[in-house]
Amino acid sequence: MVKNTASEGRPIFISYRRTERTLQIVKTLAGLLEGYLWPRAVFWDGDLHPGDSYPHELESALEDAKVVLAVIDPDWLFHADRFGRRRIDDHRDWVHREVAHALEREKLCIPVVVDGASMPPRDALPPGVRDLAVRQAVSLPADMSYVPQGLIDVVERDLVASDDLAKIRRVTPALVGAKRRLVILSTGGAFEKGYDESTGTLVGSDWSSPAT
Numbered sequence: 001m002v003k004n005t006a007s008e009g010r011p012i013f014i015s016y017r018r019t020e021r022t023l024q025i026v027k028t029l030a031g032l033l034e035g036y037l038w039p040r041a042v043f044w045d046g047d048l049h050p051g052d053s054y055p056h057e058l059e060s061a062l063e064d065a066k067v068v069l070a071v072i073d074p075d076w077l078f079h080a081d082r083f084g085r086r087r088i089d090d091h092r093d094w095v096h097r098e099v100a101h102a103l104e105r106e107k108l109c110i111p112v113v114v115d116g117a118s119m120p121p122r123d124a125l126p127p128g129v130r131d132l133a134v135r136q137a138v139s140l141p142a143d144m145s146y147v148p149q150g151l152i153d154v155v156e157r158d159l160v161a162s163d164d165l166a167k168i169r170r171v172t173p174a175l176v177g178a179k180r181r182l183v184i185l186s187t188g189g190a191f192e193k194g195y196d197e198s199t200g201t202l203v204g205s206d207w208s209s210p211a212t
Contacts, residue, residue: 010043011159013065015098017087018045022073025114028144029071036152037159058094067155068102068109070095070132074117077124089126100128108158110151111137 014030016022023046030042043061048054062068076095079087087093091100102109111119111132122133138151 009064010040010061011064011066012037012042012155013061013068013098013102014042014044014071015068015095015102016044016071017073017076017079017095019073019075021115022071025073025140025144026071029069029112029140029147032144032147033152033155036147037155058098062098062101065102066107067158068098068107069112070099070102070109071112071114072117072119072137073114076117077120088129091126091128096126096129099132103129103131108154109135110154111135112151113137113139115142 012033014026016026026044027046030044030046033042034040043065045054045058048057077086077088081087081090088096090096099109101107109132113119119137120133122130125133138148140148
């Protein structure tokens with residue numbers, strides 16, 4: 001039996017079509033969400049380790065997830081294989097499988113539109129993922145400087161309902177008036193910002209990673 005090393009117990013799964021741009025978006029989104037919630041709350045395929053069995057890890061992560069975020073870029077519907085066939089139409093395609101699994105298991109599946117993308121119409125989607133079109137979507141800001149409050153709220157609510165409340169350590173103490181504390185982790189260190197919901201801006205100053 002293959003040991004699950006990368007995905008175990010992570011309640012949020014990010015599904016996306018890999019391009020150079022979406023790779024950066026998903027990496028940033030995962031860091032922002034873990035800043036709001038807790039470390040290792042989010043699974044995306046960048047968490048896979050060398051030698052991991054990626055089919056096993058992805059399937060296991062999907063099974064564990066309470067929330068699936070389907071990142072939709074402007075070409076999401078039209079990405080094609082080398083024969084010109086839409087990849088989303090192939091039931092073996094990983095994005096198709098991830099979205100279909102979330103919908104079939106009635107997980108909280110949220111379309112996350114990026115870079116000005118539009119939601120695909122229901123009749124343009126194949127059976128199995130068609131109901132994604134009727135799920136309320138959320139748009140990410142172009143500069144990826146924050147996660148919209150509505151997305152944080154609905155994720156928190158679903159995790160509370162699924163008994164993951166005890167893991168949410170960063171959110172409740174972070175609320176001060178209209179400002180929410182936001183900690184973003186990155187390879188170069190970390191910085192702390194307050195998100196002012198009344199103006200939609202980040203306030204605060206950068207700080208270095210603490211010494212270990």
